Structures are given as structure tokens and as C-alpha cells.
Amino acid sequence: MSLTRDQVLHIAKLARMGVEEAEIEKFQRQLSQILDHFARLSEVDTENVPPTAYAVPLQNVARDDEPRQSYDRDKVLANAPMAEDGYFRVRAVLE
Amino acid sequence: MxxxxxxxxxxxxxxxxxxxxxxxxxxxxxxxxxxxxxxxxxxxxxxxxxxxxxxxxxxxxxxxxxxxxxxxxxxxxxxxxxxxxxxxxxxxxxxxxxxxxxxxxxxxxxxxxxxxxxxxxxxxxxxxxxxxxxxxxxxxxxxxxxxxxxxxxxxxxxxxxxxxxxxxxxxxxxxxxxxxxxxxxxxxxxxxxxxxxxxxxxxxxxxxxxxxxxxxxxxxxxxxxxxxxxxxxxxxxxxxxxxxxxxxxxxxxxxxxxxxxxxxxxxxxxxxxxxxxxxxxxxxxxxxxxxxxxxxxxxxVRAKLPELPDAKRARFVQRYGLSPHEADLLTDSRARADYFEAALADADPTDDAARRSLARAVANWMLGELARLQNAHGDEIEAVKVRPQHIRELVAVIEGGAISGTQAKDVFQKMYDTGEAPGAIVEAAGLSQISGTDELAAIVAQILAAHPQPVADYRAGKQEAIKFLVGQVMRATKGRANPESAGALLRDTLGG
Known part of the structure; x- marks a missing residue:
């Protein structure tokens, strides 16, 4: 399986990542290798196996609706590259 | 377009x-x-x-x-x-x-x-x-x-x-x-x-x-x-x-x-x-x-579902004899519908006519004066001070003849402002209608003496003149007289 140049550019756009012209071919090759690796799974016969989205046999893990103490804001904002007036500050997102 | x-x-x-x-x-x-x-x-x-x-x-x-x-x-x-x-x-x-x-x-x-x-x-x-x-x-x-x-x-x-x-x-x-x-x-x-x-x-x-x-x-x-x-x-x-x-x-x-x-x-x-x-x-x-x-x-979860708006509206029409439009308005919110039914809580469940009559009176107050005051004040039903049972009491006070319809609106305004029971408001304001004939008779005598022309008109067969005289009695009593009793007493005194 070989990804096209356009597919790589589309993936980069969705991930909001810039790619250098020289990287495109490299990513085409690398991403194709990853897909090929996972494609090996399709060799397994799953004819009689119901599809599942989970690897762990759990269901209905839920909690009661009880509010608990949140985190201290100063600690929370300490991780932020930019903060202002108690908010996280980010680059403009208006389109 | x-x-x-x-x-x-x-x-x-x-x-x-x-x-x-x-x-x-x-x-x-x-x-x-x-x-x-x-x-x-x-x-x-x-x-x-x-x-x-x-x-x-x-x-x-x-x-x-x-x-x-x-x-x-x-x-x-x-x-x-x-x-x-x-x-x-x-x-x-x-x-x-x-x-x-x-x-x-x-x-x-x-x-x-x-x-x-x-x-x-x-x-x-x-x-x-x-x-x-x-x-x-x-x-x-x-x-x-x-x-x-x-x-x-x-x-x-x-x-x-x-x-x-x-x-x-x-x-x-x-x-x-x-x-x-x-x-x-x-x-x-x-x-x-x-x-x-x-x-x-x-x-x-x-x-x-x-x-x-x-x-x-x-x-x-x-x-x-x-x-x-x-x-x-x-x-x-x-x-x-x-x-x-x-x-x-x-x-x-x-x-x-x-x-x-x-x-x-x-x-x-x-x-x-x-x-x-x-x-x-x-x-x-x-x-x-x-x-x-x-x-x-x-x-x-289904068992916990409350009665939903459509079912409630249909029940209000059927059980209380309301029009679909009235039922629509009263079931607009669950709180409003609950308020309405709380006001009817004492109605005899076996007496359809009495329940419907009370429901009609309560609906009229809720969709009339109460809605008007709520709109004027921007109050949701939850914030209204008037208790549902006070509306029922007010209806009873009016039906008992203790106050007139005009007075009832003033009483309701006070209920809305203070949250007090109608009985207490009527008593405190001395609003109760004059029921004693003696007190009314004295006022009737004064009115007749003060207005000879309408008296003469009435005696000459002009029935309409009695309305003016009743109006004068109501004015002199600041609305506390029962207009029907006043009319009857005027006719008696004039020998009509």
C-alpha cells in the first residue's frame, strides 16, 4: 500500500502540521510502511468473530454524580506557555 | 420575500x-x-x-x-x-x-x-x-x-x-x-x-x-x-x-x-x-x-418519566373542562401546571361540577390577573408569592359575597405584593362588604335626600334612574356595599 503525495498533505493539514517539500516523500514511505504493518492483521481469519472496539472485557464503568474539589488554578496555569487573567492564552482562532 | x-x-x-x-x-x-x-x-x-x-x-x-x-x-x-x-x-x-x-x-x-x-x-x-x-x-x-x-x-x-x-x-x-x-x-x-x-x-x-x-x-x-x-x-x-x-x-x-x-x-x-x-x-x-x-x-427510567405536556394538556381539558387553548397555557411549564392543580387540591374528587367550577375560577385568575402581574414584574411562576391555596381562598371569599369583583382585584394585587392570605388582607383593609342593613339604610337615606331629581325620575317610572343611585351608594361606601343589596334597599325605600 502506497500513500500518495496528496494524502500525505491532507493528513498534515488535518494534524495542523507543516511539512517541508523534502519530507513529503519520506512520510509517504514511512506512513505506507506503518499501514502495511497493520495490514497484516487482515490476514487473520475473523469470519466468526464479532467485531469489538475494546481489548479489555469491561462494560458500564460509571460513577455517581458527586462533584469533587477541582485543581488549584495557579497550578493548572503553571503548565501553560501563556496565561492571562486566569485564562489560557492561545493564538487567535477566529477564521 | x-x-x-x-x-x-x-x-x-x-x-x-x-x-x-x-x-x-x-x-x-x-x-x-x-x-x-x-x-x-x-x-x-x-x-x-x-x-x-x-x-x-x-x-x-x-x-x-x-x-x-x-x-x-x-x-x-x-x-x-x-x-x-x-x-x-x-x-x-x-x-x-x-x-x-x-x-x-x-x-x-x-x-x-x-x-x-x-x-x-x-x-x-x-x-x-x-x-x-x-x-x-x-x-x-x-x-x-x-x-x-x-x-x-x-x-x-x-x-x-x-x-x-x-x-x-x-x-x-x-x-x-x-x-x-x-x-x-x-x-x-x-x-x-x-x-x-x-x-x-x-x-x-x-x-x-x-x-x-x-x-x-x-x-x-x-x-x-x-x-x-x-x-x-x-x-x-x-x-x-x-x-x-x-x-x-x-x-x-x-x-x-x-x-x-x-x-x-x-x-x-x-x-x-x-x-x-x-x-x-x-x-x-x-x-x-x-x-x-x-x-x-x-x-x-421509563417509570420515572413525569406526565408529559401533551398528556397533561389532554387531561386538563377532559378533567377540568378547560379549552385546549387554556390547557395549553396552563401546561406551558410543569411548575405552572403543578401550581394550577395545587390550587384545586381540596376540590371534591367525586363532584365533577364543583371541580370544574373551581378550575374555571382558578384558571381565570391564573391566566388573567396573575399572568398580567407576572408579565409586568417579569416573574416566573416559581417566584410568585401568591400561594396556590390563596387563589382558592380568594375564589371562596368572592363566592361568599364578602367582597365585590372590583375589590377582589385590589385584594389580588396585595396578595401578589405581600404573599398574604386573602382573608387577612380583606380584614386588615376593612374591605368586607357592608352587610348590615342598618348601616346601609343610613347611607341610602343620605343618597336619596341628596339627589331629588333621580328619585323623582324613578318614581315617575324611569327604572334606569336606580343605576345612578346605586352608583352613588357605591361611591359613598368606597365600594364596600354589595351593589345588589344596595339596589334592593333603594327600591324598598322608594316603595318600588
Whole structure:
């Protein structure tokens, strides 16, 4: 399986990542290798196996609706590259 | 509206997001009551999307969603799961929203609405599913560099949100409005959401296309966003119907796109071409195990459903002899309907006539004076000081003849202002009607002496003259006389 140049550019756009012209071919090759690796799974016969989205046999893990103490804001904002007036500050997102 | 040779109709489907009124968030235990909270004070590593954290589902949010779905006549599959909807935007801390893609909590429902044309319409509900709200963004401009930037408050992120997806069954802006009113009413009856558009906990996006009336195919649909009131939804849809009809009549192709309603300019503007659904790269949320419900549990939720608006309205008509319109108004909110029935609590259940008579009187007060005062003061029924049993007492006081209808309105005004019982108000104000004949007789004598001409007219056979004299008695007693007793006494004294 070989990804096209356009597919790589589309993936980069969705991930909001810039790619250098020289990287495109490299990513085409690398991403194709990853897909090929996972494609090996399709060799397994799953004819009689119901599809599942989970690897762990759990269901209905839920909690009661009880509010608990949140985190201290100063600690929370300490991780932020930019903060202002108690908010996280980010680059403009208006389109 | 532009008139075109061909008659076009709108095909409208609405997507409603309603915040669920749980105490804690959907996937963590931060308080969901963020309305008056300082920014970023209801946050934790889970709702901040820190690596290595695990969401845990709020049981109450599942129940609220299933209850809503049942009220909307949906099927509840026994197996349901959550998915990640990926899109990079700073209102999502994780880079994805936890939502439900192909196995929602409910499917295939309907609700009956007013079709805006004197009839009813069964509007299909595609699904009701559970997801999470996003962070709130503020947009600012840097005072030094002039660069725009955004501020993020994560308090709202992770608050449980239910999405109610409607079928494209609506044909007019008015039907869309009726549909929203109905959803809001049901959500409030269930107590699962404040469902207030202006407060932002009840939001609506619309998918709208047009086609020649009678056609059964669908045109390219346009998604309309940014409608923050019922009025905005109505006007945005009217605008789109007009815009798209005009384009179609001119032979233009209507592009599939997202448009935003611009309040104040009364128009929609193009936002961006609609991304392909697979751009969201939905995939199963590995951090949340599936939800597996049992028929018993679902029936348990169904048993908790309150009487819904349509059933209540029908019962009010049947049991209390109200008109459909009156029943509509009285069942508008569950609180109002409860108030009405609380006022009737003492009515003899075996005496239909007495119950209906009391219901009629209470309905008249509630839809008349009470509604008028509520409107004037902007009070919801919950904030009204008049106790329901006080309305019943007032009705009894009037029927007992202790006060006149005019006085009753003054008494009601005092009840509204103070919350006092009508009996106490009547007594304190000395409003009780003069019932003693002696007291009234003295006043009647004075009036007759003061107005010889009407007296002569009456004696000459002009019956009408008695009305003037009764009016004078009422004036002299400041309305405390019973007009009928006064009339009778005047006639007796005049020998009529």
C-alpha cells in the first residue's frame, strides 16, 4: 500500500502540521510502511468473530454524580506557555 | 420575500445541543455548575486533557439522556459506545470531543408539534446521544502588537451535553420554531436541562435546503449556525429559504456549506465549505468501556418519566373542562401546571361540577390577573408569592359575597405584593362588604335626600334612574356595599 503525495498533505493539514517539500516523500514511505504493518492483521481469519472496539472485557464503568474539589488554578496555569487573567492564552482562532 | 414563479418549500432538520443539569461533569468529578465561577477553577487533569488521565462516565448523564430519548419515543439499543471526534481547535483540550458516532444511546424517535397551520405534525428524531461540552473562548486583540488572540476558560469543557438530531421533517421556519419550543418544554418537564437559549445551554444548528414544492428529492443542504434565540432561528431560516429559492429560480447551484447568522444584519454569511465527515476521523474511545443497558433498567427510567405536556394538556381539558387553548397555557411549564392543580387540591374528587367550577375560577385568575402581574414584574411562576391555596381562598371569599369583583382585584394585587392570605388582607383593609342593613339604610337615606331629581325620575317610572343611585351608594361606601343589596334597599325605600 502506497500513500500518495496528496494524502500525505491532507493528513498534515488535518494534524495542523507543516511539512517541508523534502519530507513529503519520506512520510509517504514511512506512513505506507506503518499501514502495511497493520495490514497484516487482515490476514487473520475473523469470519466468526464479532467485531469489538475494546481489548479489555469491561462494560458500564460509571460513577455517581458527586462533584469533587477541582485543581488549584495557579497550578493548572503553571503548565501553560501563556496565561492571562486566569485564562489560557492561545493564538487567535477566529477564521 | 422574493416572489418567484415556482413555489419553493424549505426542508429543515435541526440539531439541538442541550446541557444536562448534572452536578458534576460528564467524565470527571469537577463541578458542572460553572455559571458564576471564575475562569479555570472547575478544572482537573481529565477535563484539561492531560496525558495519562482516564475519563469515567457520569451515571446521571446516561440516565438523563435515556429519559429524554424515551420522552421522545426513541428506541434504546442495549449496546452503546463512545467515540472520538477529532478536530484541532483550542476549545477542545484533548484535540478531540468524546461523543457517540455509530452506536448512540437512542435512535428513531418522534415528537408531535403544532404544524403552524392549525394541525399537528409528527417530527422525526434521528437520535439522542451523549457527548461533552467544549471550553469557552474569548477573543481579544493585543494592545501592543495589535495581534488578535484568544483566551480559554476550561470550566465548561466536559459538561455533559446531549445532542438531539432531528429528521428533515420540518417545512417552514414556524415549524422549526414549534419543534424547538416542544423540545425545550419536554427537557424542562423532565428537569434534565435548563434549556435556555439565551443562557447558551440550549443551542440549535439548522440544516436547510429548498426544493420546488411537491418534489421529493433533496437539494444541497446548508448548515446554519450562530443562532442564539428562537427569534434568530426563525429569521435565519426565513432568510435561507428566500436566498436559496432565489438562487434556485435563477438556475444557480447552491453550494453545500456552513453559514453563520449575523444578528443585527439579519443575514447569513458563508463560513467555510463543509468538511468531509471522515475528516473528523471518528474512532472508538478506548478509554470508555461500552454501555450495556438491560430492559429492566430502561423500564425503570421509563417509570420515572413525569406526565408529559401533551398528556397533561389532554387531561386538563377532559378533567377540568378547560379549552385546549387554556390547557395549553396552563401546561406551558410543569411548575405552572403543578401550581394550577395545587390550587384545586381540596376540590371534591367525586363532584365533577364543583371541580370544574373551581378550575374555571382558578384558571381565570391564573391566566388573567396573575399572568398580567407576572408579565409586568417579569416573574416566573416559581417566584410568585401568591400561594396556590390563596387563589382558592380568594375564589371562596368572592363566592361568599364578602367582597365585590372590583375589590377582589385590589385584594389580588396585595396578595401578589405581600404573599398574604386573602382573608387577612380583606380584614386588615376593612374591605368586607357592608352587610348590615342598618348601616346601609343610613347611607341610602343620605343618597336619596341628596339627589331629588333621580328619585323623582324613578318614581315617575324611569327604572334606569336606580343605576345612578346605586352608583352613588357605591361611591359613598368606597365600594364596600354589595351593589345588589344596595339596589334592593333603594327600591324598598322608594316603595318600588
Amino acid at each position: 422574493t416572489t418567484t414563479a415556482i413555489d419553493y418549500e424549505a426542508v429543515i432538520g435541526l440539531e439541538v445541543h442541550a446541557q444536562i443539569t448534572t452536578r458534576s461533569k460528564n467524565f470527571c468529578s469537577c463541578s458542572a455548575d460553572y455559571a458564576n465561577a471564575a475562569p479555570n477553577t472547575h478544572v482537573c487533569p481529565v477535563c484539561l486533557g492531560m496525558p495519562g488521565t482516564l475519563p469515567v462516565l457520569n451515571r446521571a448523564a446516561i440516565e438523563a439522556t435515556v429519559m429524554t430519548a424515551l420522552a421522545l419515543n426513541c428506541e434504546i439499543p442495549l449496546h452503546s459506545k463512545f467515540d472520538r471526534k477529532n478536530y484541532p481547535y483550542p476549545d477542545l483540550m484533548k484535540g478531540y470531543q468524546i461523543t457517540q458516532y455509530d452506536e448512540p444511546l437512542s435512535l428513531n424517535g418522534w415528537t408531535e408539534i403544532d404544524d403552524g397551520n392549525g394541525g399537528t405534525l409528527r417530527a422525526g428524531i434521528t437520535r439522542v446521544h451523549l457527548e461533552e461540552d467544549t471550553a469557552r473562548l474569548l477573543h481579544r486583540v493585543d494592545s501592543v502588537t495589535g495581534e488578535p488572540y484568544s483566551l480559554v476558560d476550561v470550566n465548561r469543557a466536559g459538561v455533559p451535553l446531549m445532542e438531539i438530531v432531528g429528521e428533515p421533517d420540518l417545512r417552514t421556519p414556524e415549524q422549526a420554531r414549534q419543534y424547538l419550543l416542544k423540545l425545550r418544554q419536554i427537557l424542562r418537564y423532565l428537569g434534565v436541562s435548563h434549556a435556555n437559549m439565551e443562557e447558551g445551554n440550549f443551542r440549535c444548528d439548522a440544516n436547510v435546503s429548498v426544493r420546488p414544492r411537491g418534489s421529493t428529492t433533496f437539494g444541497n443542504k446548508v448548515e446554519v449556525k450562530n443562532m442564539n434565540s428562537f427569534r434568530a432561528v426563525f429569521h435565519a431560516l426565513e432568510y435561507e429559504l428566500d436566498r436559496q429559492s432565489t438562487m434556485m429560480a435563477a438556475g444557480e447551484r447552491i453550494p453545500m456549506e456552513t453559514r453563520g447568522w449575523v444578528e443585527g444584519e439579519n443575514r447569513t454569511v458563508s463560513q467555510r465549505s463543509k468538511e468531509e465527515a471522515n475528516d473528523y476521523r471518528y474512532f472508538p474511545e478506548p478509554d470508555l468501556p461500552p454501555v450495556v443497558l438491560t430492559p429492566d433498567w430502561i423500564e425503570g
